[in-house]
Amino acid sequence: MTTGRDHAAQKVRRADARLNRERLVAAAHEVFTEAGPEASLNEIARRAGVGPGTLYRHFPNRKALLTAVLRDRVQALCEHAEKLRTTDSADSALTQWLRTFLAHARANHGMGSALMVNEPGTPDLDCHQLILNAAAGLLTRAQQHGTARSGLTADDLLRLITGIALSTARDQDAEPAHRLLALVLDAVYAVPRQSR
Structure with a gap:
């Protein structure tokens, strides 16, 4: 059974995930503009302020991230x-x-x-x-x-x-x-x- 506290925690996690995704796409805009589509995904994660694992949870491959940016x-x-x-x-x-x-x-x-x-x-x-x-x-x-x-x-x-x-x-x-x-x-x- 989900309590009010559990529900609030889930909302916070969803908001954090959404914010991380937005940061990743914004960082990818910058990095792809500077270095092209073969730019370092680690650099994108670094600029977004997240780890590579977070990047891959949102975007399983380079093409998925390029698609989001485009x-x-x-x-x-x-x-x-x-x-x-x-x-x-x-x-x-x-x-x-x-x-x-x-x-x-x-x-x-x-x-x-x-x-x-x-x-x-x-x-x-x-x-x-x-x-x-x-x-x-x-x-x-x-x-x-x-x-x-x-x-x-x-x-x-x-x-x-x-x-x-x-x-x-x-x-x-x-x-x-x-x-x-x-x-x-x-x-x-x-x-x-x-x-x-």
């Missing part, structure tokens, strides 16, 4: 798209989100291939579909307003921006990526972009 990043990217859809003009929203997506693609270019490793017990994550849905919503809105070219698809845009990210991945300076994005944006819009 899920957070993709969720933030998609939430940003939704916010832009409700607060900005159609073409400004699309432009701002494509800039954000380019930064995302440059920062996470090594994580996609690391997630291709098939390890048991790892949750699946369809990042591409989530991002494609976000891009499609913004592009469709811009097309309905008559600012974006009607024949363009969200998949076209993602391929173009991903291509820019891959071709400029080794550049420390983001300027070449921004120049290429400006050329793509000039092709995206059916009308001149003086006000964008």
Whole structure:
């Protein structure tokens, strides 16, 4: 029979476990950004202030941790798209989100291939579909307003921006990526972009 004290202790343990998981994901964000997807898991545990055993209780393998980090990043990217859809003009929203997506693609270019490793017990994550849905919503809105070219698809845009990210991945300076994005944006819009 569970007493009130036992119930309170269980709640504390669950809260501690949730906090440890949040710390691990936050530390993994930092370490993967600095050192790439092959970064030391021990360093992630150290920065989170937990032991390696705690890390492996929450994330049985590297792919599970990478998936958690990428899920957070993709969720933030998609939430940003939704916010832009409700607060900005159609073409400004699309432009701002494509800039954000380019930064995302440059920062996470090594994580996609690391997630291709098939390890048991790892949750699946369809990042591409989530991002494609976000891009499609913004592009469709811009097309309905008559600012974006009607024949363009969200998949076209993602391929173009991903291509820019891959071709400029080794550049420390983001300027070449921004120049290429400006050329793509000039092709995206059916009308001149003086006000964008």
